[in-house]
Amino acid sequence: MKTPSLIHFTEKDYDHVYEPSEDTFLLLDALEEDAGLISELQPTLCLEVGSGSGCVTTFLGFLWPHAYYMASDINPHAAAATKKTGFHNGVPIDPVLSNFATGFGARLHKAVDILIFNPPYVVTPSSEVGSSGIEAAWAGGVDGREVLDQFIPHIEGLLSEKGLFYLVTVKENRPLEIMAHMKEVYGLYSKVVMTRRAGIEGLAIIRFSRVEH
Amino acid sequence: MLMCHVKGCATDNFPLRIEDAELEQVEVEFNEDFMRRMINKIEWGAFVQTAFALGVDQLPATVPENIDTEFLQRIHRVAMETKLKEGKMICNGCKHVYPVTDGIPNMLLQETEV
16 A cells, blocks of 8 residues: 655644654554454544644555544644645545544544554653644653553543554553553453564554454 | 534533634545445434534434435535534533634643633
């Protein structure tokens, strides 16, 4: 599958929006690896939290074009970029400027068939967490987990019965601990779909679901 | 997207009332299977109310029992092809105003409102 075209961005756009990098591409590869499963489940509603450039949701739209694509980002440049990337690649995406999925309230309760989050996972001082600028794309605070840990309590409530949740982690986030926690507290099964070493980052894409795949 | 984003208060907070709306028609490929699945995800009452308030369409108050292709095309036009480009979404409960700019609703709240 081709990678979404990003020629509508200039270098200057990447001053404000996270430029797709190794983590993004690993997530695309993992989605492609799961293309069979995704088509089988026939997802209707997809939501990417922290959609940045919009590259990932657009790619999902290439793999499975028969869904409604929503995205959220806390950074206004990113929300606009997501819409633009979708548009230029023929995938209609409706982004919302929002913190996680809070802007949707209870409307998305158990409604999301594919949920994606590539969180700011880099270990940084806690003080760097919480901006709405480009730092929000990577600054993860202690263990790179501070932003993810805020979102974790909302995941199970968003996922539909057949829903899949894709998460990007690095080894500093202690992915095995996240997987155990999600099973113990929320009853979600998980599987590491793909791993890759990129420079100092030990990346893993984990897929969570209510049923075991 | 003419459905639903809400946050903030406990009563009368959905659907948001839309004011100063500037709508935009976009072209999205119609897919019957998808629309049939999508209809189940729509809060029908709120959807009908919003579509009517914006003068987009007058849809039946309940989903018809036999949904034909023509009806799905009609829903497709409202839900997928009619976009709120500019405007304000106002909560009837707490009166909070969420601006919509260039098709993107701003649902962020001030720290005091969270």
